Amino acid sequence: MRGLTGLMGFMVGVLTACGGAVSTGTAVSGPSPAASPAGSPVASPAPIPTGPNVSGCFTEADGKIFEHSGGLPGVITGDGPVGVVITYERRGTVCTWRPLSDRLVAAGYRVLLYARSSSALPEDVAVAMARRLAKxxxxxxxxxxxxxxxxxxxxxxxxxxxxxxxxxVAVSGTINTQAAARLTAPLLQIGSANDDYGGADDLARAHDAATNAVSNETMVIPGESLHASALFTSPHGKDVLDRIVAFTDRHKD
Known part of the structure; x- marks a missing residue:
């Protein structure tokens, strides 16, 4: 029995390390409060939403909560005439993209974020979400x-x-060169120089191929291996967010 318990614990650890958890409407608990000095009050964790929400970090106070793909949740925030559909990385959640969403909403954009099943093709769901937002x-x-x-x-x-x-806007992506060559819309790629996926070489190949894009920009963070939304909370976060908003502002009309 002790051996079985140990094996089960090991498997849970492996699955957790592998990531890829599906973000659903079930609220996720926030981080545990840090220990306080003796005599200081202990900070209470943020309350967990009980109503409609997306991963516990977007609620109806933020915008319109909707369901898609068999009950998975999404949210539309802001009310501008130009929409932005955000598709997170495989091990990410909508929560890790909130810094960008908040900046875009403050700049006058309408932003759609959504939870995605690991079995769904991101391209298909992104197209469906774009068509939803367009309506x-x-x-x-x-x-x-x-x-x-x-x-x-x-x-x-x-x-x-x-x-x-x-x-x-492609953050830490590896874009197929044939697809890049067909793109005529403006393209902004952002990534860390040393990232194994979407690093400097990957961005350079797509940049060289995207000769038909109206605008073809690349931002490489030197000496880093930060991946996707990890850039937003890094020391480079402000520069990355500023660059994205500047790009959308230039091409929204």
């Missing part, structure tokens, strides 16, 4: 933003959507 009253154009696999599939998704797409 919102007042939305005129769309940007596709993705991290890692979400960035890799953002370009083929944009090709399927056509003229409605104002631009593509």
């Amino acid at each position: 919102e009253n007042g939305v005129e154009r769309l940007f596709l933003v993705g991290g890692s696999i979400g960035a890799t599939t953002a370009v083929p998704a944009a090709l399927r959507l056509g003229a409605k797409v104002a631009g593509v």
Whole structure:
């Protein structure tokens, strides 16, 4: 019995380390409060939402909560005429993209974030989410933003959507060169120089291929291996967020 218990504990550890958990409407608990000095009050963790929410970090106070793909949740925040669809990396959640979402909403964009099943093809779901956002009253154009696999599939998704797409932002993606060569919408790639996926060499290949893009920009963070949304909370976070908002502002009309 003791051996079985140990084996089960080992398997749980392996599955946790592998990541890829599906983000659903079930709220996730926040981090445990740090220990306080003797005599100091212990900070209470943030309350966990009990109503409709996306991964516990977006609620109806942030925008419209909706369901897609068999009950998975999503949220539309902001009310601007230009929409942004965000597709997170395989081991990410909508929560790790909140810094970008908040910046975009503050800049006047309408942002859609959604939980995604690991079995769903990110390209297909991104296209479906873009078409959903395009139906919102007042939305005129769309940007596709993705991290890692979400960035890799953002370009083929944009090709399927056509003229409605104002631009593509690919963070730590490895974009197929043939797809990049067909893209005419503006493209911004961002990544860390030493990242194993979406590093400097990957970005350079896609940049060289994207000769038909109206604008073809690349931002490489030197000496780093930070991946996708990890960039937002790094010391480079402000520069990365500023660059994305500047890009969308230039190409939204």
